Amino acid sequence: MLVNTIKITACKVILALSAGVLSAHSVLADRSLAEDSRFELIRLSVDKSATQLATEYLNDHVDAWQISELNGRTSFRAGDIVSLPKNPVNPTGVYANRTRSIPILCYHQFTAGQQAERRLEVSADNFERQMAFLAESGFHVISLKKLSQILQGKTAIPPRAVVLTIDDGYRSVYTQAYPILKKYGFSATLFVYTDFIGGSAALSWQQIKTMNDSGVIDVGSHTKTHASLAFDPQQETADEHQRRIIMEIDGAAKALKKRLNLKPSLLAYPYGDSSPYVVDYLASKHYDLAATVKRGDNMTYADPLLLQRTMIYNHHSLSDFKKLLSPSRYE
Numbered sequence: 311m312l313v314n315t316i317k318i319t320a321c322k323v324i325l326a327l328s329a330g331v332l333s334a335h336s337v338l339a340d341r342s343l344a345e346d347s348r349f350e351l352i353r354l355s356v357d358k359s360a361t362q363l364a365t366e367y368l369n370d371h372v373d374a375w376q377i378s379e380l381n382g383r384t385s386f387r388a389g390d391i392v393s394l395p396k397n398p399v400n401p402t403g404v405y406a407n408r409t410r411s412i413p414i415l416c417y418h419q420f421t422a423g424q425q426a427e428r429r430l431e432v433s434a435d436n437f438e439r440q441m442a443f444l445a446e447s448g449f450h451v452i453s454l455k456k457l458s459q460i461l462q463g464k465t466a467i468p469p470r471a472v473v474l475t476i477d478d479g480y481r482s483v484y485t486q487a488y489p490i491l492k493k494y495g496f497s498a499t500l501f502v503y504t505d506f507i508g509g510s511a512a513l514s515w516q517q518i519k520t521m522n523d524s525g526v527i528d529v530g531s532h533t534k535t536h537a538s539l540a541f542d543p544q545q546e547t548a549d550e551h552q553r554r555i556i557m558e559i560d561g562a563a564k565a566l567k568k569r570l571n572l573k574p575s576l577l578a579y580p581y582g583d584s585s586p587y588v589v590d591y592l593a594s595k596h597y598d599l600a601a602t603v604k605r606g607d608n609m610t611y612a613d614p615l616l617l618q619r620t621m622i623y624n625h626h627s628l629s630d631f632k633k634l635l636s637p638s639r640y641e
Contacts, residue, residue, distance in 0.1 A: 343391065349380075350394045360384045367394050372450055375468045398466040403610045410467040411607035412457060413635055416578075416619040417476045420486035426624035433624070434486045440622075440631050441494045444472065449635070451496040453528055454576050458598045461614050472635060474498035475601065475619060477532055477578055479506050484517040491526050501532035501578035501601075504565035515569045522570060530576030534561035540583035548587075555588055559595065576600070578619075589615045607636055 343351040352367075363386070364374040376399040377392070378384045386392055403410035417437075418430040426433040432440075444451060450468040457473055459465045474491075476483055479502035491498055500521065506512045521527035533539065537558060541551045559577070566572045575598040579588070582603035592600055592615055599614050606618035620634050 345396065348396055350396055352392050352394060354386055354388050354390050354392060356388050358386055360386075363392065363394070370456070370465075372452055372456060372468055373465060375450070376466065398464070401460075401463050401466045401610065403467040409609060410469070410471070411609050411636060412452075412460070412467060412471045412473060413607045414454075414457075414473040414475055414601060414617060414619040415634070416601075416603060416621045417474070417487070418478055419480045420482040422486060429623050429625075430621075431624050432622060432626075434490065436624075436626075436628075437487060438490050438493075439628050441490055441496060443628060443632065444496070445494050451494075453497045454499045454530070454599055454601075455528065457608070457617075458614065460610060461599075461612060463610075467610065475501060475578065477501045478503060478536070479513045479518070479532070480511055481513050481517070484513055484521065488521055488526065492524070497526055497528065499528045499530050499576060501530045501576070502562075502566075503532040503534060503536040503580065504562045504569075505535050507565075507569075519570055522572070528576065529566065529570060529572055529574070530578060531559070531562040531566065531574040532578050533558040533580055534565070536580045538581050538583040539579055539585060539588045541585040541587065551585070552587055552591075555585075555591055559588075559591060563595075579603075582619075584616070 343353055345351065360374040360377040360381075360383075361371045363377050365371045368376065374384070376395050379399055380393050380395055417432060419426075419428065419432070420437055421427075421431050421433050424433050424435045426436070447470070449470045449472050452468065452471050452473055454473055454475070456465070460467055474496060476487065476498055479500065483500060487498070500518070502513070502518065507515055507518065518527075518529060522529045535558065537554075539555060539558065541548070546554065563574055566574050575596065577592060577597055577600045579600060579602055584600070584602065589600070597615065599617060601617040601619050603621055604618045605620050608617055612618070622631070622634070626634070
């Protein structure tokens, strides 16, 4: 229904152009034909795909689906008139019989080869099979920064969207996961607890910098020591809890600024534990997103500081993995 409405509106714009109701304008006169508050019509000078158009006009290749959905195809020829959205196509993600949602997957460690012994380890072979499935099944792997834009209504949820995250900062992220992510052109967010970095099983700061500079990995905070951020009145007073939270969050932020010249805006709660004070403190420090490990997906109305994530364990088969992905909730 939405697609038909958009197509009808685009046709009205073309008719208005021919009647002289809309004025022609252009940065490049041979391409831009007309626009209203919702759409711009362009005439292509060369063959282009929806991905190329999204990169050029929408500033993100991931948004190619919006151009395809609007025009009913994925490739265009020179001379074609193409409608471009000036605002997100269906930013709520709500359709007649379903609501789009975004699963966030949470990994920890990786091992070489086929076998993984610990529950939170995933073998390189299994990880590659999972990434291959996402690629072959048409999933859009988006970054948490993209998700932040979606939750703010600045862009829309792509069909079959998924976010990849990795916690802690084990060296195997660099040796096993990073090459596979690069191979498939996927991005992921790495949440590090800063006291761990440089340890015997951990990443070095240089390895983190290399991945962060590549654009494949965004770095976020997993606090300073990986202690639970929950408030336990049997163990601490409210004042002690607040001082501890400030130390955990600000201590990690200082280390990330010193080592990577990075001001973190993304955080993963250790063990998924939080408290009202933690959420308020993150908001006061202008963090965009924070993630739990409560299993579930995220709609456009999700709380950005209490996002849900699904843990991936070593016993998950590819069949299990597929069942954990639910990019739409059907009504």
